[in-house]
Amino acid sequence: MIVQGIVRGHRDGHGFVTPDDGGPDIYLPPQQMRTVLHLDRVRVRVGKPDRRGRTEGQIIAILERSKRPIIGRLLNENGVWLLAPEDRRYVQDILISPDGIGKARAGQIVSSEITQPPAPNVQPVGRVIEVLGELDDPGMEIEIAVRKYGVPHQFSAAAAAESAALPDVVREADGAGRVDLRDVPLVTIDGEDARDFDDAVYCEPARVGRAKGWRLIVAIADVSHYVRPMSELDADALERATSVYFPRRVIPMLPEKLSNGLCSLNPDVDRLCMVCDALISAKGEIKAYQFYPAVMRSHARLTYTEVADILSNTAGKLARERSALLPQLLDLHAVFRVLLESREVRGALDLDVPETQIVVNAAGKIETIVPRHRNDAHRLIEECMLAANVCAADYLERNGQIALYRVHEGPTPEKLETLRTLLRNLGLTLGSGGAPEPSDYQALAKSIEDRPDALQIQMLLLRSMQQAIYTPYNVGHFGLAYPAYTHFTSPIRRYPDLLTHRAIKAILNGERYMPRFSERVTMNAGDQNARRASPRSSAPAAPVAPAAPVPKGQARNLPVWEAVGVHCSANERRADEASRDVESWLKCWYMRDKLGEEYAGTITAVTGFGLFVQLDELFVEGLVHVSEIGADYFRYDEARGELRGERTGIRYSLGGRLLVQVSRVDLDGRKIDFRLVRESTRLASGSNKTLPTAGEITGTDEEVFALNPQTSVGVRKSRATAGATTAVAKGKGRAKTGAAKRTVAGASAKPGSDASRNGGNSSRKKPRAKPEAARKRTR
Numbered sequence: 001m002i003v004q005g006i007v008r009g010h011r012d013g014h015g016f017v018t019p020d021d022g023g024p025d026i027y028l029p030p031q032q033m034r035t036v037l038h039l040d041r042v043r044v045r046v047g048k049p050d051r052r053g054r055t056e057g058q059i060i061a062i063l064e065r066s067k068r069p070i071i072g073r074l075l076n077e078n079g080v081w082l083l084a085p086e087d088r089r090y091v092q093d094i095l096i097s098p099d100g101i102g103k104a105r106a107g108q109i110v111s112s113e114i115t116q117p118p119a120p121n122v123q124p125v126g127r128v129i130e131v132l133g134e135l136d137d138p139g140m141e142i143e144i145a146v147r148k149y150g151v152p153h154q155f156s157a158a159a160a161a162e163s164a165a166l167p168d169v170v171r172e173a174d175g176a177g178r179v180d181l182r183d184v185p186l187v188t189i190d191g192e193d194a195r196d197f198d199d200a201v202y203c204e205p206a207r208v209g210r211a212k213g214w215r216l217i218v219a220i221a222d223v224s225h226y227v228r229p230m231s232e233l234d235a236d237a238l239e240r241a242t243s244v245y246f247p248r249r250v251i252p253m254l255p256e257k258l259s260n261g262l263c264s265l266n267p268d269v270d271r272l273c274m275v276c277d278a279l280i281s282a283k284g285e286i287k288a289y290q291f292y293p294a295v296m297r298s299h300a301r302l303t304y305t306e307v308a309d310i311l312s313n314t315a316g317k318l319a320r321e322r323s324a325l326l327p328q329l330l331d332l333h334a335v336f337r338v339l340l341e342s343r344e345v346r347g348a349l350d351l352d353v354p355e356t357q358i359v360v361n362a363a364g365k366i367e368t369i370v371p372r373h374r375n376d377a378h379r380l381i382e383e384c385m386l387a388a389n390v391c392a393a394d395y396l397e398r399n400g401q402i403a404l405y406r407v408h409e410g411p412t413p414e415k416l417e418t419l420r421t422l423l424r425n426l427g428l429t430l431g432s433g434g435a436p437e438p439s440d441y442q443a444l445a446k447s448i449e450d451r452p453d454a455l456q457i458q459m460l461l462l463r464s465m466q467q468a469i470y471t472p473y474n475v476g477h478f479g480l481a482y483p484a485y486t487h488f489t490s491p492i493r494r495y496p497d498l499l500t501h502r503a504i505k506a507i508l509n510g511e512r513y514m515p516r517f518s519e520r521v522t523m524n525a526g527d528q529n530a531r532r533a534s535p536r537s538s539a540p541a542a543p544v545a546p547a548a549p550v551p552k553g554q555a556r557n558l559p560v561w562e563a564v565g566v567h568c569s570a571n572e573r574r575a576d577e578a579s580r581d582v583e584s585w586l587k588c589w590y591m592r593d594k595l596g597e598e599y600a601g602t603i604t605a606v607t608g609f610g611l612f613v614q615l616d617e618l619f620v621e622g623l624v625h626v627s628e629i630g631a632d633y634f635r636y637d638e639a640r641g642e643l644r645g646e647r648t649g650i651r652y653s654l655g656g657r658l659l660v661q662v663s664r665v666d667l668d669g670r671k672i673d674f675r676l677v678r679e680s681t682r683l684a685s686g687s688n689k690t691l692p693t694a695g696e697i698t699g700t701d702e703e704v705f706a707l708n709p710q711t712s713v714g715v716r717k718s719r720a721t722a723g724a725t726t727a728v729a730k731g732k733g734r735a736k737t738g739a740a741k742r743t744v745a746g747a748s749a750k751p752g753s754d755a756s757r758n759g760g761n762s763s764r765k766k767p768r769a770k771p772e773a774a775r776k777r778t779r
Helices: 030-035 140-148 157-165 232-240 256-262 304-312 317-321 326-346 376-398 413-425 438-447 454-464 495-508 555-594 754-758
Strands: 002-009 015-019 026-028 041-049 055-064 070-077 080-085 094-096 109-116 125-133 187-190 199-208 211-221 244-246 249-251 270-281 286-297 300-303 355-360 366-372 405-407 469-471 598-607 610-615 621-625 634-637 642-645 651-653 657-666 671-676 740-743
Touching (some): 002 026, 002 055, 030 055, 070 094, 070 125, 070 140, 109 140, 125 140, 140 244, 140 555, 157 232, 157 256, 199 286, 199 376, 211 286, 211 376, 232 555, 286 376, 286 495, 304 317, 326 376, 326 438, 376 405, 438 454, 454 598, 495 555, 555 657, 555 671
Parallel strands (some): 026 055, 187 300
Antiparallel strands (some): 002 015, 002 041, 015 026, 070 080, 070 109, 109 125, 199 211, 211 270, 244 249, 355 366, 405 469, 610 621, 634 642, 634 740, 642 651
């Protein structure tokens, strides 16, 4: 069989081809990678599975070479200039010709282009096209990430000219044909550091039939009035598809004149908006709604902290200062409470996963990492936005308009079986068998609230589900338990929301909306995840509702909607990957001066090659390699998700508590390695001694606990020599057939990486969601 696809390199030297038709990845051995680079497009002949079960491919044609610049450090080795790629998926160093150095100096971070592609026995050759600076320069990690992941970070000259030509204020003519809401005390509620305000809210009591209810107005910035189809601004916005958020810097989807000015709902200035005006019953049901274009004037710019303070103390200082707004804030809180009750009745998943915030200093480096607390003000705005998004999806569906839905499918059968096996070993069950409902997930989450391993179990639940995507095929939103859901509320920073606005406007004008895009934009084809939820993909394990039929006469438009859905989904993941890359780099930099220090932490993932541990004090995660656990011979039980010592019987499982020492920091690899603190003396195998919590660890002889919360199996160990910072030893591991694998050492790789899927003693787990990204996963 012959297939075409994109090459995805791997740092261990091999690679994969992601087929264009969405089939499974095809493995490329290291010798096949000698003629190609990461992101090249190739045609391969699919062969038989190798001894590890990976379907191998043989490259028979190179269809297109990637034009993406390669970022790396410029080196001079014995007079030979080399570029060591920062992205380890480029498995070969790049030779730089002497006349291609320009003004770059050895050790600098540069961007290069390939002038001569690789051959079987010849390294690729390139030239420097941009000097980014020194590795220690402030913000260098962001400069690297935007280029490494191909994030557009400069607006085209044509788009900049269009933006400059826009007016600075809303003109009187712009309000023609719009509802005037300038006398309605709409307010924005955002974080303290927010600069673009794309939503404002207002609430007042209203009669819903004969019963009490509320009128909820959600006003969203009308970006579609200024960013027109086929314009240069639209082309740049589509190319980005989303804003990208880094510590201290944002790569916006729209130029600043729009994102922070003309389209931002700043206080006390006129702004154009699209409005969802809804009636909410006392049971939290949306009984009626309408959409219309309007002109508004925000009466206040409030923060989450302010609103939470006002709601918790209505007689306090802040409440007195905002006395004119207090009645509507109380009404907003009341409608939030009934919407929240409706959410519980609906059985929507609402995991309270802690989030963290990176605080950086003037040099752009981490000063500290602190927990981010969500209060009622955060959840109030969230419920208002959910209500508006649901109304938008229903409006599009009722009017037979094809659009992009925000689809979240249930767990695949494979993930569901893995989850249930792990839960059984913890004495838990998910539903009564068969495909679970969102309410089953929520019931389980509530039942574990008081367990010490509740956070780790919640992360298991999150990892079992698929990522939400954009697609014209509505199969519902599993996590939120909605039969139809779309994105309407953030057109400043998300392109799908802009498309939703255009589609709603078309319906209001009695028309059908068909997307038209500039030919200069190349759509991101994404990967298999971005192409799910179509009639050609496998059905989800537990869909909320069957896919709606395609409106009559619009089938010919589906390929365009499909393509833009895949593009937006892929670019959303690209933005997340770039943000995580920067955060990982910053955390590694932050930990460089903490080598040899000891911290208590929790096991967040167990693999065949070691334990991933998150430190309680610093909120940083690292790997305790299996070779650093102890002198025992450890067997990895994939079904139970644990490592067990054959001689001692010690078990390491999810949620276990450890005391670890920072042993190694790898900036280039974005990895932090720990070693387990231990004593030379050992207790007999099978000891059932209950071990102390982190706060009880004192003195030189410490109880370091590898604790399964259900069995409390541990062993007494001694403190390792303070200050030892040697690198983790690596070697080849051994494995038995079946789920239980023996491991003495293995590749240091993140769970879910290609290395962990395909090499050595690795796990078959998927990538683990970070706490900071947990809510993004389903929304």
